[in-house]
Amino acid sequence: MRAYNFCAGPAALPEAVLQQAQAELVNYHGKGLSVMEMSHRSADYVAIAEQAEQDLRDLLAIPSNYKVLFLQGGASQQFAMIPMNLLRGKSSADYVNTGMWSDKAIKEAKKFCQVNVVASDESNHFRAVPAFESWQLNSDAAYLHYTPNETIHGVQYDFIPEVDVPLVADFSSIILAEPLDVSKFGLIYAGAQKNIGPAGLVVVIVREDLLGDVLKGTPTMLDYKIHADNASMYNTPSTYAWYLSGLVFKWLKAEGGLSAMAEVNRRKAAKLYAAIDASEFYANPVAKPNRSMMNVPFTLANPALDKVFLKEAEANGLLNLAGHRSVGGMRASIYNAVPEAAVDTLVSFMTDFAKRHG
Numbered sequence: 001m002r003a004y005n006f007c008a009g010p011a012a013l014p015e016a017v018l019q020q021a022q023a024e025l026v027n028y029h030g031k032g033l034s035v036m037e038m039s040h041r042s043a044d045y046v047a048i049a050e051q052a053e054q055d056l057r058d059l060l061a062i063p064s065n066y067k068v069l070f071l072q073g074g075a076s077q078q079f080a081m082i083p084m085n086l087l088r089g090k091s092s093a094d095y096v097n098t099g100m101w102s103d104k105a106i107k108e109a110k111k112f113c114q115v116n117v118v119a120s121d122e123s124n125h126f127r128a129v130p131a132f133e134s135w136q137l138n139s140d141a142a143y144l145h146y147t148p149n150e151t152i153h154g155v156q157y158d159f160i161p162e163v164d165v166p167l168v169a170d171f172s173s174i175i176l177a178e179p180l181d182v183s184k185f186g187l188i189y190a191g192a193q194k195n196i197g198p199a200g201l202v203v204v205i206v207r208e209d210l211l212g213d214v215l216k217g218t219p220t221m222l223d224y225k226i227h228a229d230n231a232s233m234y235n236t237p238s239t240y241a242w243y244l245s246g247l248v249f250k251w252l253k254a255e256g257g258l259s260a261m262a263e264v265n266r267r268k269a270a271k272l273y274a275a276i277d278a279s280e281f282y283a284n285p286v287a288k289p290n291r292s293m294m295n296v297p298f299t300l301a302n303p304a305l306d307k308v309f310l311k312e313a314e315a316n317g318l319l320n321l322a323g324h325r326s327v328g329g330m331r332a333s334i335y336n337a338v339p340e341a342a343v344d345t346l347v348s349f350m351t352d353f354a355k356r357h358g
């Protein structure tokens with residue numbers, strides 16, 4: 001019996017995907033070996049890799065002038081690769097600070113250029129997205145970077161910024177949760193271990209014309225164009241994570257694609273926030289329009305009960321509900337692979353717990 005996993009990442013994978021991987025693990029499609037044991041240059045593996053890319057392109061309707069890269073180093077390595085590749089002769093970039101992940105991106109970019117923080121919600125303890133009208137945008141910025149969903153603070157943008165410079169976005173914890181107009185972006189990146197597949201892979205979707213003008217001294221492995229020209233096989237890619245991500249893309253298609261996922265995701269989030277708001281015992285501090293559909297942080301009226309809550313939750317098959325170590329409290333991450341029944345079970349547990357301890 002599998003438990004319900006609310007981990008922020010590495011996160012739940014669809015059970016159907018795990019079962020398929022298990023069935024194919026030892027002898028992939030009668031080829032006599034595991035995907036893990038295949039050469040990345042073999043026809044069988046290249047077919048797996050290309051199919052995964054095509055399915056991702058279909059799901060997000062990625063325009064043909066965008067490259068899709070399957071890289072390593074996590075989303076954190078993108079914090080450096082972005083300025084190295086996208087400054088393209090300019091000396092500054094615009095960043096928005098809405099929480100710990102955008103702050104990390106800002107700190108890394110500062111190693112390469114002048115970073116102008118055009119808006120920040122830090123003084124408000126990262127509980128909302130600063131109104132777009134208040135942003136101090138710079139027309140000579142090489143690009144604008146923002147974090148559409150802050151995984152730790154549970155803050156999600158309710159708009160896509162309209163700017164005159166290339167738009168760069170860290171979609172790690174919200175990619176594939178709903179349809180997205182990729183053409184509005186210069187570059188999108190996402191660590192795989194939340195809504196894509198297992199850890200060890202980061203997906204980058206980048207407009208072709210932005211490639212090929214890297215900062216002097218950029219290592220070969222950190223140059224997007226090298227990876228684009230080599231179909232993400234300049235060196236040995238994370239083959240098994242790429243394959244498993246491909247199974248997740250197929251699963252998403254079978255579930256009806258991103259519009260269908262968005263409908264379920266909205267329903268799941270609405271149920272959980274409603275339960276929090278209906279109770280004096282639980283609280284979520286985020287401004288309503290910016291509440292994340294994927295990561296729902298909440299606190300208990302009495303923090304002394306946090307440990308009891310987590311222990312009882314685990315005993316009820318509800319795993320990984322502790323908030324990030326930097327903020328404490330609770331957090332339920334309800335990505336695509338977390339079924340609606342998991343949210344229903346969590347809500348009943350929370351209601352019952354509040355009754356007994358409130």
Ligand code: PMP
Binds near residue numbers: 009074171191
């Ligand atoms: N950005 C966001 C929004 C994240 O949630 C995370 C991981 N939780 C990261 C970046 C860092 O990802 P990685 O561990 O893959 O470097």
